[in-house]
Amino acid sequence: MTLVADELNTGAAEEAVAQRRTVAALAQAGRFAEVHARKLDPFHEGTREPDAPRTNVSWERYARRVLWAIASDDENGISYERADRYFRFLARCMTAQTVFPFLTPDLEGGLVIEWSSGRTLIEIDLESDGEYFFLHTDGSPQPLIKDSGRVSGFNISHLRGLLSVFSQEVSLRNPEWRQFYV
């Protein structure tokens, strides 16, 4: 909505615009719990960047959309507060160049996060009790890495290194990979 249109708005329309800006700011920060408390939809059309090309979607927007959908369904057992924490975990793993992960609830409050293409799988399962399970496979009979423990002790920098290599390989083969995540 342009500045000219804002100036011509009635009070009700101005209020709607202000609400959408609030939603956008909260959602930008991954603060799903507050968005839910205010009964706002962070992915209402009004918060969409109107001119953003579809292939330039950010991992943050993609992850917020999926985590919101997961938290919105009570059967998944993931609260909005927990979705916030999963978003912050992803923020520690991801860069603007990282291929987006697939996110699946385990129906017990946990989240399965997968980066996957061809033979390669990088997976981390975040369990609701603070435990993690990590798997890196390439289709060989034995996994390349299999590890578990407390999330607080997880080697994030090692994961970032794996994701960097994985993302470079994917991007070399298909620079337009983001088209599959909208």
Place this chain on the structure above:
Amino acid sequence: MAESWSKDDASRPDAAIAYRKLKRVPDHFVARDPVCGCPRILNGSLRYQKDGMSVYFSDLMDSNDVTPAGLCSWDEYGLGRASTVVIRLLRAGVLASVDEDDEDEKRGASHGLVRTDSPPPDKNNWREIRDALRRRMQIKVKPGGAWFAQCNETCAAGAAA
């Protein structure tokens, strides 16, 4: 409880196909290989909970006039499949188990379970089995569409699915 755990019913035919409903999150989002666009089965969709991984067996479906297209709401789900012989080669077992809670009695009568040596969660063991199983499964994302194997190499067929 361990004494009563039944992993496999040997009378179940190796040739039977096991179908697995794969819920999409969000409903519209089809997970795809980022290189070739082929539909991707997620390990997170292969859950081992309660009394096993829920599936439907083709021989039981035939007996009850249930088709693969009738197993799920395609607005929310895709469908995966694997043969029983592959499941057993991966050290898992299969058995029939009527789903009494299914409002569709015939579909419920076609229900079965995939199991490991131990009851759920058997997490570390199941997570390796499910990844191996996933690589050998096929997926369909719409009722009239093609079955896609899980790509091990780049291909050009997936983006059109």
